[in-house]
Amino acid sequence: MIGTLLAIARKDLIMFFRYPINAVFRIVEPIMWLTPAFFLGRGFSVDGTATGFAAYTGTGDFFSFILLGSLLGAYISAVFWGIGYSLKMEMDSGVLESNWMTPVPRLAFLVGRTLTSLVVTTLNCTGVLLASWLLFGFSAGGPVGKAMLITLPMLAGLYGFGFAFAGLVLLMRDANTLVDVSSFLVGELSGRGFPVTVLPRALMVISLVLPTTYGFDAVRALLLGTKPLLPLGVAAVVLVGFMVAMLVLGGMAFSAIERVCRARGTLGMH
Amino acid sequence: MNERQDAVEVVGLRKVFERRARRGLLRRAPNGAKTLIAVDGIDFRVKRGEIFGLLGPNGAGKTTTIKMLCTLLSPTSGTARVAGHDVVREAAKVRSSLGTVLTGERSVYWKLTGRENLRYYAALYRIPRRKARERIAELLERLELAGRADELVEKYSSGMKQRLALARALLPSPPILLLDEPTVGLDPQAARNLRQTIFDLQAEGKTVLLTTHYMAEADDLCDRIAIIDQGKVIALDSPAALKEGLGAKEGVRLEIQGEPNGLGDALRAVASVESVAVRPSANGVGTCELQVITSSSRRSIGPIIESVRAAGHEVVHFQVVQPTLEDVFISLTGKSLRD
Ligand SMILES: Nc1ncnc2c1ncn2[C@@H]1O[C@H](COP(=O)(O)OP(=O)(O)O)[C@@H](O)[C@H]1O
Ligand SMILES: [Mg+2]
Numbered sequence: 001m002i003g004t005l006l007a008i009a010r011k012d013l014i015m016f017f018r019y020p021i022n023a024v025f026r027i028v029e030p031i032m033w034l035t036p037a038f039f040l041g042r043g044f045s046v047d048g049t050a051t052g053f054a055a056y057t058g059t060g061d062f063f064s065f066i067l068l069g070s071l072l073g074a075y076i077s078a079v080f081w082g083i084g085y086s087l088k089m090e091m092d093s094g095v096l097e098s099n100w101m102t103p104v105p106r107l108a109f110l111v112g113r114t115l116t117s118l119v120v121t122t123l124n125c126t127g128v129l130l131a132s133w134l135l136f137g138f139s140a141g142g143p144v145g146k147a148m149l150i151t152l153p154m155l156a157g158l159y160g161f162g163f164a165f166a167g168l169v170l171l172m173r174d175a176n177t178l179v180d181v182s183s184f185l186v187g188e189l190s191g192r193g194f195p196v197t198v199l200p201r202a203l204m205v206i207s208l209v210l211p212t213t214y215g216f217d218a219v220r221a222l223l224l225g226t227k228p229l230l231p232l233g234v235a236a237v238v239l240v241g242f243m244v245a246m247l248v249l250g251g252m253a254f255s256a257i258e259r260v261c262r263a264r265g266t267l268g269m270h
Numbered sequence: 271m272n273e274r275q276d277a278v279e280v281v282g283l284r285k286v287f288e289r290r291a292r293r294g295l296l297r298r299a300p301n302g303a304k305t306l307i308a309v310d311g312i313d314f315r316v317k318r319g320e321i322f323g324l325l326g327p328n329g330a331g332k333t334t335t336i337k338m339l340c341t342l343l344s345p346t347s348g349t350a351r352v353a354g355h356d357v358v359r360e361a362a363k364v365r366s367s368l369g370t371v372l373t374g375e376r377s378v379y380w381k382l383t384g385r386e387n388l389r390y391y392a393a394l395y396r397i398p399r400r401k402a403r404e405r406i407a408e409l410l411e412r413l414e415l416a417g418r419a420d421e422l423v424e425k426y427s428s429g430m431k432q433r434l435a436l437a438r439a440l441l442p443s444p445p446i447l448l449l450d451e452p453t454v455g456l457d458p459q460a461a462r463n464l465r466q467t468i469f470d471l472q473a474e475g476k477t478v479l480l481t482t483h484y485m486a487e488a489d490d491l492c493d494r495i496a497i498i499d500q501g502k503v504i505a506l507d508s509p510a511a512l513k514e515g516l517g518a519k520e521g522v523r524l525e526i527q528g529e530p531n532g533l534g535d536a537l538r539a540v541a542s543v544e545s546v547a548v549r550p551s552a553n554g555v556g557t558c559e560l561q562v563i564t565s566s567s568r569r570s571i572g573p574i575i576e577s578v579r580a581a582g583h584e585v586v587h588f589q590v591v592q593p594t595l596e597d598v599f600i601s602l603t604g605k606s607l608r609d
Contacts, residue, residue, distance in 0.1 A: 007393030015381045094376030098438065101340050102394040103365045262344045265287060265337070 004104050008112030016116060030074065030124045031131045037066040038136050056195045058227035066193060067132055068220055071125045073192035075155055076212065078121040080183040082114030083162035084169045091173065097267055106258060107251060110166050111159065142223040150236055153243040154215035160246025167257030170266070191216045211242035275354050277446050277477035278316035278339065282348035285309040285334050308334040310501035311348060316479050321472050323492035324481040325595065327607050331501040332481035333372070336450045340370040353446055369439030370448040375431040375455070377438065380424040384415050384434050387423060388441065395442040409437040413467070429460030436467070447471065449480040453487060465491055485595035485607055497599060504602050509595060516593040516601060519544065522562040522571070525551060525587035526578055530558050533581050540573045542566050547606035557586050563601045
């Protein structure tokens with residue numbers, strides 16, 4: 001099984017690096033997105049501390065807050081895009097059927113295809129961190145290992161979400177916008193770019209229902225010393241619960257939809 | 271698969287599609303869901319080692335049948351077994367006994383080289399790495415791709431892409447091959463080579479189930495043929511037996527100038543004419559072709575030419591031919607295979 005996943009990832013990586021200039025550009029590109037956040041943060045700061053911001057979060061370090069949010073957010077989009085978008089690409093180019101005629105379980109294709117986008121995202125993030133350190137003097141303190149550990153169940157849970165999502169792509173085919181919008185909304189409402197406590201009541205309710213919110217929050221609490229929404233232990237339990245529930249539900253949803261598609265005959269290029 | 275078992279066994283297989291009218295975001299479809307019977311209860315058996323053809327016009331249900339056999343589509347009803355395994359209940363076993371080429375050219379990654387493609391698919395079939403390397407080299411050699419194995423597939427010709435797709439299907443050494451319109455889009459030479467490859471595969475003991483809408487191809491390649499039209503098998507036998515079934519009948523091919531308005535019916539009224547198919551000639555000079563089946567060309571040639579003249583047409587070309595599979599199809603359905 002691992003061999004199969006690696007073969008899928010390898011194939012995607014070969015294609016990603018087939019045009020090296022393009023690949024390099026896609027890896028360094030995210031660095032540019034962060035630059036405005038840095039200057040924006042500086043603009044609102046008094047003596048290097050964004051005071052209004054600090055009142056909401058417990059840290060005046062606006063830039064680091066945004067930076068961590070962006071890094072985690074990048075992994076969220078990686079899972080969304082890795083699953084939904086690549087499924088659509090393979091449907092459109094016609095290779096989906098020849099993949100699905102092999103004895104490999106279909107969920108394995110979904111997981112396998114995100115591996116490459118996770119690798120690319122990790123390269124992105126490394127680049128961003130390096131640039132942040134060199135250009136903006138960012139340095140991470142705190143228990144980095146623990147912070148990474150707590151993001152694992154969050155990512156795994158997102159896979160479950162991605163499975164269900166893949167089902168939608170199978171049904172609707174033209175899901176680019178859907179992928180974009182939902183990845184954006186989940187990212188924003190989880191507090192990728194701001195503390196969710198600033199949201200109006202109605203939106204905050206949605207935020208607090210999204211387990212990813214607690215993932216973002218916990219990582220920041222650990223690394224930046226922000227006030228956490230939930231005690232860390234509780235956040236970890238929430239995230240593990242989310243992971244199990246989402247993997248099971250997402251897998252079931254995908255299988256059910258896939259069965260519908262096999263009846264309707266909408267997998268190929270009819 | 272034990273000795274006496276059929277390679278493929280299809281009983282009462284049916285596929286009904288729900289035709290959804292396109293729906294707007296807020297509007298409901300005006301006339302609800304309609305159904306389309308793509309495959310309408312077909313039966314056939316493919317013997318081991320045989321080349322078996324599904325011959326029929328576009329939309330007859332050939333691809334739908336193949337997709338049900340390779341587990342990409344679930345049947346609405348009926349059963350199908352491949353190498354003794356049920357396509358619904360034992361889908362995984364079916365998938366590992368089959369090599370399938372659907373839309374050949376599109377079933378491989380254009381942004382990978384031929385070799386990279388095969389390496390990828392070999393991993394999906396869980397062929398151990400060393401064995402895969404040998405098998406890939408052997409298949410590339412045999413399908414005459416070895417020289418360009420390390421070029422991107424997008425630079426390949428149609429014929430090469432089709433051969434690569436076949437190599438992909440052959441990777442797990444499946445006992446049974448399903449080929450959907452394998453020579454479509456190939457130039458005549460490439461098509462001839464591919465047919466030779468199919469014969470070679472048969473000689474190695476493989477069973478081949480293929481579809482085609484080229485009657486000459488079916489005639490040349492297949493040991494037995496199921497003629498399929500509108501989802502139904504309307505005849506099933508060896509090509510020779512199908513043609514003999516027409517007995518002493520003969521085919522008359524007429525090419526006339528202009529549109530055949532109503533001429534088909536006029537010809538059908540001629541004594542000893544059994545069926546008539548009309549199709550526009552694809553020659554770009556504004557003629558069209560009539561394919562007539564008659565129990566006696568001697569008695570019908572005169573009246574046929576008179577009817578054509580009476581309708582104000584000029585006969586450009588005229589020929590009496592031995593019945594072909596095309597004539598079998600015309601006599602069964604009253605229409606041409608190549609509409
Ligand atoms: N997924 C589908 N949904 C709806 N109708 C379909 C689908 N696939 C095929 N059909 C219809 O089923 C009929 C048979 O198609 P097909 O099996 O592709 O024919 P062939 O391969 O013989 O040309 C056609 O009328 C086609 O339009
Ligand atoms: Mg077809």
